[in-house]
Amino acid sequence: MNTAVALDALFTLPRGLVLTLALTFASLAAGFVISVPLAFLRGSTNPWASVSVLAYTYAFRGTPLLVQLFLIYYGIGQLSFVRQSLLWPVIREPFWCAFIAFTLNSTAHTTEVLRGGIQAVPQGQIEAAKSLGLSRLHTIYLITFPLAIRIALPAYVNEVIGMLKASSLASTITLLEITGLARQLVSETFAPYEVFVVAGAFYLLLTLMITRAFQALEVHWSRPNKPPSVAIASSPKKRPKPLLTTAAS
Known part of the structure; x- marks a missing residue:
């Protein structure tokens, strides 16, 4: 090994670390925001809404992300109306193409993860909220969604790590994130073993940090709430004086 x-x-x-993290967490954040309403539509009793979301998630989960990335980067630019539209300054940039592809793919996976968490919420919790007079929106906001997040957290960790x-696929469309810089360095040094071992170590370190962060969050959420402490008065309580009874004369 060449030291x-x-x-x-x-x-x-490490110069590509910022781009790797920006692509990863920006796509995850956008995908999470979009997937929340889609997850409720996916689990709804309305067949049209559920089937439409299912078609979207099935298409993006059933095809490789690399194919989706190439279709957006190389394919959309071939359409003349796209080149003449206001979206062209965005579509022609490789960063935004990668962001769109990663967001659409992450949305599909996160939607199914959240849908499983929503369906796993105990029905008794929802019935209790209805008995208290909460509206459907308040029930979702206060009961269903917080419980679904806690249930789906272990599965969502896998989506974040995935x-x-x-994000290393972004190197195929000229972006110089960690893998892109590694490929560039290999072309200069002709030493793929040493370079990609270091690149793998960086990804392993990031994965470890993400796992530990979610483990800490899971422990925090599973910690029981402490009952409020009761303040004890410093002075002892006075005993009530006994009632004085007089004998009838």
């Missing part, structure tokens, strides 16, 4: 090349990669690859690793 000099490995040290060069160790100081070069999106982090999938």
